[in-house]
Amino acid sequence: MAFTVVVVGVGLIGGSFALAVRRAGLADRVLGVSSPATLEKARNLGVIDEGLLLEEAVPKADLVLLSATIHSIIETIPRLSGLVKQHALVTDAGSTKRAIMHAAEAAPGLPFIGGHPMAGKELSGVEQAEASLFEGRPWVLTPPRDTDEQGVAKLKTIVEAIGARPLVMPAEEHDAVVARTSHLPQLLSTALAASLDGHFGNESPVLAGPGLIDATRLALSPYSVWKDILDTNRDEITQAMSDFLEQWKEQHARLADNVDLRDQFGKATGFARRLRQ
């Protein structure tokens, strides 16, 4: 039986998903919904078979992936209720989950299961898409409260087939964890680079080693990517920032008072090593 995938927002993530489901033999047809320029690029690159309007594409879909920005996903969801055919599934790739699940639960009869593939690259855009992007990466699934277990099982199978590791959890848990593992490191890198920009002015320091390159890699991310994430996970992020602030003040006080930092380094190296196991 033919299986049609519709990708709404054909960028790095949406494009890579399109390539991955086709490579895995899961999709007979991949349709894209995006700007005309992006759709043309995606067609030329062989990422999608055809570009259509949302209203044309969604009724043909067995699976819809919403992979634009969070606010755009939230705006698209209410438009889907009347368009989705029976037994189809809708999921998304938004980086925060509570606000999106809230929108989905308000859409009558929408067969929606939230998702967040924890994969990416420094560069974005459909030109960067690759079928292997999700291999070995976590792919979170956040079902709604009244979920269809069959739908979750089906989506897990698809995620596994493209090489990712499905992890099912409530949207609340997802948002609390990524506030610390993703959003906090981003804001630290941004604050470090902004603080050094303030100190060094328009000069770059000549004495920059590989440590500073690593530490400022996330700072390259543009605000356009982060605006929606900060907007929709504000409470968890400000809490994680406060926790970090306490840690920072303690390290500062110990250093100023000539007390050693052995404990802090011990905890930090332990955590960093466990993360790599």
Place this chain on the structure above:
Amino acid sequence: MAFTVVVVGVGLIGGSFALAVRRAGLADRVLGVSSPATLEKARNLGVIDEGLLLEEAVPKADLVLLSATIHSIIETIPRLSGLVKQHALVTDAGSTKRAIMHAAEAAPGLPFIGGHPMAGKELSGVEQAEASLFEGRPWVLTPPRDTDEQGVAKLKTIVEAIGARPLVMPAEEHDAVVARTSHLPQLLSTALAASLDGHFGNESPVLAGPGLIDATRLALSPYSVWKDILDTNRDEITQAMSDFLEQWKEQHARLADNVDLRDQFGKATGFARRLRQ
């Protein structure tokens, strides 16, 4: 004329320098001063020709590189004054420079020029040494106030011959800059990992992407490496930490008050991009 290099502390940096000066055809003979176990490894790896005691090795040297820990360099310096032969040069590879220059200026007649190769690896030890470690990296030289310009010129030639970029500056300027470009990122990575260790306990978060891996790479560094750096650059580091604290508090307040972070991201991406040019 035969040229003998003596490396005191044959680890990653000292061993790599030994390999690099030999590869560049600068040294006819490389002698090592280290623990007996390290000297045996270094000989077996072909990093040094012979291992000797400090008092035996230094009188044979045309160039001495002190590449142990900062405190060990500071303890070694007073022992060198009577040992160094005429026209020889002594330099070091310590990560902070003011305390070492202070010790060197107190050693009567010691022909000392401070140095800091900005190179490294995640792993340490002579087994990790490689002749190409310094290629393209900054190598800071901090001459004393009453410096011998010929000595500086000679050392610059050697540093260039092994592929590094010599940068001559006062020890005070060096320490102020690296407090921000090296020590601050280290302490941020340590504080992030320690804060997450406190939050997640003995579990590692399952939702860790490549950003967290980058952000916790420096946190793998053991306290033993950082103790001396923190001890000898405390004033500059605490100042850099305070500057960061202001930036962090501002970002936190803006986020909590629903004010956008466009300016902070703009400054940060600008700095991160300039750093990569």
